[in-house]
Amino acid sequence: MTNRARRELRANPAPARDVRLVRSGRYSRRCRFPPTLCSFEVPGGRRLARVFQPVCVQITQAQHRQRPIIPGGSVPMIRNQRVDWIDGRPHWGRVLIILCACLIVPIGLGCGGKKKKVDPAGRLASRYQSLPPKQVPAFLKDSIIERCDLANIEPFPVSGFGLVANLHDTGDSFAGTAVREYIRTLAVKHGFGSKVRGLDNIQPEDILRDPSFAIVRVDALIPPGARKYQRLDVLVSALEGNNTTSLAHGDLYRTDLKINGANMQAPGYAIDVWATAEGSIFVNPAYVLTGPTADPQVRLSLRKGTIPNGGVCLMDRALVLRLRQPQLSMARAIEYRLDQAFQDLSVAAAKDEAIILLYMPEKYGTDWAHFAGVVTHTFLNPTPDFAVAKAKQLAEEAVKLNAPLLDISYCWEALGPMAVPFIAPLMTHEKPEVAFAAARAGACIGDLAAQSVLMEIAKRNDHPFQIEAVQTLGKLPSSPVINQMLRTLLDTRQTLVRLEAYRALASHGDSSILSRPVNNKFMLDIVSSQGPPILYASRSGMPRIAVIGNRPAVAMPAFFTAMDHRFSISSATDRQLLNLFYRGPKVRSPISVISSPDLVELIERLGGNGAPGEQRLDFDYCVVVALLQAMAEQKQLVAVYQGQRVPMTFVLQESPGLERLLEQAPPIPESAPTMPQAPTTAQAPPTVGAAGLIGPSGQTVPAASPAVETAPQAQ
Numbered sequence: 219m220t221n222r223a224r225r226e227l228r229a230n231p232a233p234a235r236d237v238r239l240v241r242s243g244r245y246s247r248r249c250r251f252p253p254t255l256c257s258f259e260v261p262g263g264r265r266l267a268r269v270f271q272p273v274c275v276q277i278t279q280a281q282h283r284q285r286p287i288i289p290g291g292s293v294p295m296i297r298n299q300r301v302d303w304i305d306g307r308p309h310w311g312r313v314l315i316i317l318c319a320c321l322i323v324p325i326g327l328g329c330g331g332k333k334k335k336v337d338p339a340g341r342l343a344s345r346y347q348s349l350p351p352k353q354v355p356a357f358l359k360d361s362i363i364e365r366c367d368l369a370n371i372e373p374f375p376v377s378g379f380g381l382v383a384n385l386h387d388t389g390d391s392f393a394g395t396a397v398r399e400y401i402r403t404l405a406v407k408h409g410f411g412s413k414v415r416g417l418d419n420i421q422p423e424d425i426l427r428d429p430s431f432a433i434v435r436v437d438a439l440i441p442p443g444a445r446k447y448q449r450l451d452v453l454v455s456a457l458e459g460n461n462t463t464s465l466a467h468g469d470l471y472r473t474d475l476k477i478n479g480a481n482m483q484a485p486g487y488a489i490d491v492w493a494t495a496e497g498s499i500f501v502n503p504a505y506v507l508t509g510p511t512a513d514p515q516v517r518l519s520l521r522k523g524t525i526p527n528g529g530v531c532l533m534d535r536a537l538v539l540r541l542r543q544p545q546l547s548m549a550r551a552i553e554y555r556l557d558q559a560f561q562d563l564s565v566a567a568a569k570d571e572a573i574i575l576l577y578m579p580e581k582y583g584t585d586w587a588h589f590a591g592v593v594t595h596t597f598l599n600p601t602p603d604f605a606v607a608k609a610k611q612l613a614e615e616a617v618k619l620n621a622p623l624l625d626i627s628y629c630w631e632a633l634g635p636m637a638v639p640f641i642a643p644l645m646t647h648e649k650p651e652v653a654f655a656a657a658r659a660g661a662c663i664g665d666l667a668a669q670s671v672l673m674e675i676a677k678r679n680d681h682p683f684q685i686e687a688v689q690t691l692g693k694l695p696s697s698p699v700i701n702q703m704l705r706t707l708l709d710t711r712q713t714l715v716r717l718e719a720y721r722a723l724a725s726h727g728d729s730s731i732l733s734r735p736v737n738n739k740f741m742l743d744i745v746s747s748q749g750p751p752i753l754y755a756s757r758s759g760m761p762r763i764a765v766i767g768n769r770p771a772v773a774m775p776a777f778f779t780a781m782d783h784r785f786s787i788s789s790a791t792d793r794q795l796l797n798l799f800y801r802g803p804k805v806r807s808p809i810s811v812i813s814s815p816d817l818v819e820l821i822e823r824l825g826g827n828g829a830p831g832e833q834r835l836d837f838d839y840c841v842v843v844a845l846l847q848a849m850a851e852q853k854q855l856v857a858v859y860q861g862q863r864v865p866m867t868f869v870l871q872e873s874p875g876l877e878r879l880l881e882q883a884p885p886i887p888e889s890a891p892t893m894p895q896a897p898t899t900a901q902a903p904p905t906v907g908a909a910g911l912i913g914p915s916g917q918t919v920p921a922a923s924p925a926v927e928t929a930p931q932a933q
Contacts (some may be wrong), residue, residue, distance in 0.1 A: 346572040349542040355622065357608070357615050357629065362539065362552060363594040366574070369538040371590070373439040376492045377480035380436045380473035381405060381425070382454070382465060382499065386803050389432030389468070391425075392460035398426060400485040401433050408471055432462045435480045436473045436495050438529045443537050443578040443586035450529030451758055451874050452495040456521040464520035465499045466506045467838060472496040475529065490533070497528035498739065500757065503844035503870070507780045523840075524874065527760050536567075537576040537590060544572035551598065559596050559632065585693060595628035602636055609637035616644060616652055623655040630659035638665050645671045654683040658690050666699065673703040676715065685714055692722025701728045708747045708766070717754060717869065720745055720764055734818075736825035740839045744818055751857030751866040753817075753850055755843045758874040763821060763843070767857035770817040770866060772796060778849055785845075789815075798823060800835060809833045817855060817866075821846070843870070 354364045379397055381404060382389065391398070405422035409415035425431045437453045444450075454470060456462035473495050476488035501523040505516050541549055549568040556566035560579060567575045582589040597608060612626050612633075630637045637659070644656035645668060654675060660668025675687040688707065694700055705728070707719035723731050724743060732744040740761035751767025776796060778787040785800045796815060801808040811833055813823045824842045828834040837845070849855050850868035857866050 346540075346544045348544065352542060355615075355625075357611055358595070358625065360599060361595060361597050361629070362555075365543070365548070365598075366539040366541055366552070366594070368590055368594055369540050370535070371442045371537065371586075373441060374492075374535060375437060375439055376475040376477060377435065377437045378473050378475045378495075379404075379480055379485050380434050380454070380495070381408075381471045382432045382434050382468040383425075383430065383471065384804070385430045385432060385462075385465070385468045387429040388462065388464040388466070389429050390456075390461040391427070391431060391433045393433045393457055394482050396483060397433060397457075397485050402426065404471070404473075432465070432468070433457055433460070434462075434465070434470070436470065436475060437480070438475050438493055438495060440492060440531055440535050441584065441586060442535065443576070443589060444531045444535045444584075445578060446531060446534050448531045448584065449527045449759075450493060450495075450531060452497075452525040452528040454499050454523050454525060462521060463510065463517060464501070465523045466501050466520060466840065468499045468523075469838075470496050470499060470525060470528070492533055493529050493531050495525060495529045497525040498838040498840065499523035499525060500761075500840045500843075503840060503847055506840055506844040507848060509782050524757070526756065526758055526839075534577060537578070537586065537593075539566075539574040539576060539593070541572045541574070544570075546571040549574055555598055555600060556593060556596065558600060559634075581695065583693070588693070591624075591628040592632050595625060596632040597629075605633045605636035609633050609640040612637070613640040613644060616655065617647070617649075621652075623651055627655040627659040630656075631662045635663055638663060641665070642667065650675075650682055654687065657687075661690060661694060669694070669700060669703070676703075676707060677710075679712060684712075685718060688715055688718040688722065692718065692725060696726035696728075701726055701730070704728075705730050708745060709749045711749060713750075713752065713867070713869065716747070716749060716752065716766065720754070720766060724762070724764075734822070736822055736827055737836075739825055740842070742818065742821055742825075748859075750859055751864065752869055753846060753855060753866045754869045755846070755871065757871040761839045763846070765817055765821070767866060768859065770855065770857040772815045772817060772820060772849075773854050773856045773863075774815055776815070776854060778852065778854055780845060780848055787820075787849075796820065798835065809835060811835055817857075 349367075352364055352367075354361070358364055379393075379400060381401055391401070393401070402422045405411075405425060409417050410425060411418060411421045426433075434454050434456055437455070438450050440450065452470075454465060454468075456465065474486065474491045475493040475495055476486060476491055479486055479488060481487060502519045505511075505520055508516075511517065539552065541552075546568075549571055552574055553566040553568040556576070557563050562579055564577055565579060567577070569575060576590075576593060578586055578589045597604065609630065612629050615621055616623060616626050630641055641656045641660045641663075642665075645653055645660065647653045647656065653671070657668045657671040657675065661672050669691065672687045672691055675681050676684055676691065678684060681687070688704070691700055691704060701723060704719045704722050704726075707715055708723075708730075710716055720731070720743075723745075724733070730746070734742045734744070736742050740763060743762055743764040745764055745766040746768065747766050748768060749766075751770055752764070753770070754762075754764040754766060756762045772787070772789075774789055774794060775791075776787055776789040779785065781802070784802055786798075788797050788799075789795065790797065794815060796813045798811040798813060799808065811823055811828065813820050821842065822828075824835055824837050824845060825839075826834050826836045846855070847868050847870065850866055853865040855866040855868075856863040858864075
C-alpha cells in the first residue's frame, strides 16, 4: 500500500459496516480476489490503491435484498462474515509466483508459432461434389430436372423371420440356433405360454415341434415415395434346408421387417422397424387343391407365397433431389417453388445446400413416377407470362419428329391452367401419340374437354393408347363425370379395357359397384354389365373378387369335388339349392352348408359368411380363388349374355413378381442406409410415367398393358 493511501485511511476512519469490497457493484461473501483486482473505497467515493498482501479483517455487511455473488443460488448474507483485506507488508512468496506466471504465459504463447490464417472461402466449401451442368433440350432450360438429379428411386428391401400357423401338417421349424431363439422370443410376445391369454398349455417349444407351424423368411419392397401406413405386398418363403412342403392355408403372425432383418447369424439385430407383415398366405391356386406330389416344380411353387396388402409401412420414404451445383439459396428456392406449385407446405424440405426431400401428396396415391415427373419438369420461374411463353414453345416442340412427348406432357402439367389454350388444338392431332400426350396433360390439369378426349380414345379398339387412356382416367380424382364415362366401358367386349375400368371405379368407390366384405378376408364386388361375363380375382393390393356380368350363377344340376373329395358341391333333385360338404384335417366334424345357386351367395358361403347359429365354412382367400377357378374351368359358372346362359371367363391378375424384384433390388449394407449419391457424369432427362411415348433419346417406349391369366400357370 502506498503512503498516500495509508494517510487517507488514517485521516478518514470509517465504520466497519461501511467498508465494502468493490466488484461489479454487488456485495460479496468470502472472496479471494487476485491482488491486482482488489480495491476498496471509503465514504466520499474515493477509491484507494491496490494491495500486494491480503490479510483478514472482519467486516459487518448490511442486510440487503440483492442476490449475493455465490455459486449455487441466492443464500441470504451472513453477518460477521470474514473476507480478505489489506494491510501489512508485501508477501514476497506471492509476488514471486505472480512474476513467474507473467514470464511463463508469454513463453507459452510464443511456442505456438505464428497464428494460421483462416481462409473464409474454405469455411464455406460444400461437403458435396459439384457436378457438371446437365445437357437437356432447349425447352427444359431453367427447370428442376436441369439443376437436380432424382435419387432414392430404387425399391428398398426389408426382411425378417416369422412364424406361420394353421398349416395342414406341412410345416417344419428347422433353423439355426439364433433363428430358433428369435422365433421362440417372438412366440412369447404373441402370448404362447401366457395364462393371461389362455395359452399357458401351449409353450413356445411345443409349437416349434408342431408340423402345423413353420419358420419362414418374410420379404417386402418399400416403393419409392412410400408414406407412413401405406400398404405393401409381402413375400413369404420357407427356409432353405427345412422340410416345409407347402405354405397353403397358412397364416403369418405379425412380423417386424427391418434392414437385413433376415440375417441368419443375428436375426432382427437392427433397431428401426420399417414395416410389419401379417395375414393369410396366397400361393399358386392351381396347386392348392391337389394333394402331396413328387413334381419338383409344384413343390417349389408351394414353398413360396404372397400376402396381398399384408404389409404396413411404418416410415416415410422420401424421394431425393440432389442439386448438381450445391447452393443453399437455390435449395431453399426449389423448396419454396415446389410448395407453391403443389399448394402444400409439406411436399418439399431442403435439408442442406444439396439435398431436398420430396414427400408425395395424397392425391397421387402410390404413383410415385407420376409425382416425380411433375416435380422434375417444374420450372423455377412462376410468373404467368413465363408460363404462357413456355406453353407455346412446348406446343411447337410437340409436333416435331421424334419429340420427347412424355417430357413435354409433364411440362404442360407442371405449368397448370395457363397451358390449356395451347394444349387444346393438339388433342385432335392426326398423330395418336401427340393427341394422347396433350389430352393426358389437360386431364391432369383439370380440363373437362381433355377428359372427354381421353374417353373417346378409350372407346376406340384400334387406338394404340386405349389402355393408357383408361388408366389415366382412373388416376384422376373421382367425379360423377369421370365415373359415368368409365361405366360405359364395362359393357365393351375388350377384357383388358373392362378390367381397367372396373379397377378405376373400385378405387373411386363408385356406386355402380356393390362391395361386400367377406369375413374380413377379401372384398366381393358385384358389377352389373351387359358384356361377356367375367370372374376376376386379384393377386396384388387389396384382395378382391369381382363378379362382372348379368345374373351369374352355378349351372344346375351341379356336382363338383375338390381336395381329394374332401370338399363337394351338389344340388338336390327336388329343390334348386346347393349342398356344400367339407371334411378337412383341421375340422373335428364334417360341415354341411346350404346355399342358393347364386354365385355371389356361394362365394360368401365359401368365405365364412352365414346366418347366426348355423355351420360355416372358413376357407381363406387363396382356397376360395382356387375353388372358383376350378369350377370355371369345368364350365359350372354361367351368366346371361345376349339372352343366353354362357360360361363365365375366369381371370386371375398377373403375379406381382415380388421374387424377381427382390433379386433385382440393390444390396443393403449391414448398417443403416446412406443417402444415395448422384451420378458423376451428365445424364439425359429421365423418362418416367406413362408408356408408349417417345423419350429424349428418340426411342419409343412400348405401351405397357396389364397381363392377365386365363389358365393356371406354374410359378
